[in-house]
Amino acid sequence: MAAPNLLILAQKGRLEFEAIIFAASLRHAAPDFTGRLIVAEPQPDGAWADHDTRIDEETRALLESLGAEIALFTARHFGAAYPYGNKIEALSVLPAGEAFAFFGTDTLICGPLEQVPFDAAPPAASMRREGTWPEPPLYGPGYGGIWQSLYDRFGLDFASSLDLSQPDEHWERYLYFNAGWFFGPDPAVFGQRFLDWALSVRRDPPEELACQSLDPWLDQVILPLVIHSLGGGRPGPDLAGLDGGVTCHYRNLPLLYARESDRVLEVLEAAVAPNRIKKRLREWEPAKKLIYQNKGRDKVRPLFAGGLPSREKPIRQTLKKNGWWWD
Structure with missing residues (x-):
């Protein structure tokens, strides 16, 4: 089995510390993984002009010691105006024609x-998502009309994308992913299509999207279209380890302590225990308090001892109310 090139993003601030956690967990939990780990770093020009995006030299050295390769890129189209667009433009740093897997930097590797x-799998992406987009207006169009307008824009077969086990106008009937991970056989083809279609919809959205917000959802609106166009779709059972026993897209360190399993906590804390990692991560307040001062276990975890809400928003609200949230 050929190992894909892994891609994550890092820039000054939270992402550089999350990149350390990702790289440390990869080496800890998947020591036999032989693929490249490429960390894309946007430069402080182009669409990131006047923003200091460069990661700290101490972080850079630590990432490289963990086997990461740092690849620089210039964002031309999204940048500071739409940081989620980094994942689209960063695909350009990957070698064409070689399989890739993109992971949100806020991901923990937990297994092999x-x-x-x-x-061996067609392109796919994370199903660990909620029905965040679209929000159909009272008098229409509904989910079907909104999504079909996008498939029609790019000449795609809408009907074959549907999950017919779900009722009409239920959000899960329509192909929708979280962009926390996605993969494909060729980042050049995938990335160019992702970029072209995202720019097209941002510049001239179909009239059915008149009441819809594309910020921050643009990447997650376009991702299913790209995957479907390349013969992919919902991940099959062979990929169950993603968002399962192999990877955990925790999104935010307080959320990890609030809702993930004891095993995930154990992997995190073991992966970042070495002194060279601890020395750098302790400079990031969330890691210092939640991991190294044990506040994640002692203070955050008990807030949800009675059970977790079914949606993420009330979890975030509880964390913010109790002073355990960092943006």
Whole structure:
């Protein structure tokens, strides 16, 4: 099984510390993974002009010691105006024609990533999502009309994308992913299509999207279209380890302590225990308090001892109310 090139993003601030956690957990939990880990770093020009995006030299050295390769890129189209667009433009740093897997930097590797059959599966993305987009207006169009307008824009077969086990006008009937991970066989083709279609919809959205927000949802609106166009779709059972026993897209360190399993906590804390990692991560307040001062276990976890809400928003609200949230 050929290992894909892994891609994450890092820039000054939270992302550089999350990149350390990602790289440390990869080496800890998947020591037999032989693929490259490429960390894309946007430069402080182009669409990021006048913003200091460069990661700290101490972070850079630590990432490289963990086997990461740092690749620089210039964002031309999104940048500070739409930071989620980094994942679209960063695909340009990957070698064309070689399988890739993108992961949100806020991901923990928890198990043998080398056993995930990326090379044998069609393109797919994370199903760990909620019905965040679209929000159909009272008098229409509904989910079907909104999504069909996008498939029609790019000449795609809408009907074949539907999950017919779900009722009409229920959000899960329509192909929708979280962009916390996605993969494909060729980042050049995938990335160019992702970029072209995102720019098209941002510049001239179909009239059915008149009441819809594309910020921050643009990447998650376009991602299913790209994957469907390349013959992919919902991940099959062979990929169950993603968002399962192999990876955890925790989104935010307080959320990890609030809702993830004891095993995920154990992997995190073991992966970042070495002194060279601890020395750098302690400079980031969330890691200092939640991991190294044990506040995640002692203060955050008990807030949800009675059970977790079914949606993420009330979890975030509880964390913010109790002073355990960092943006």
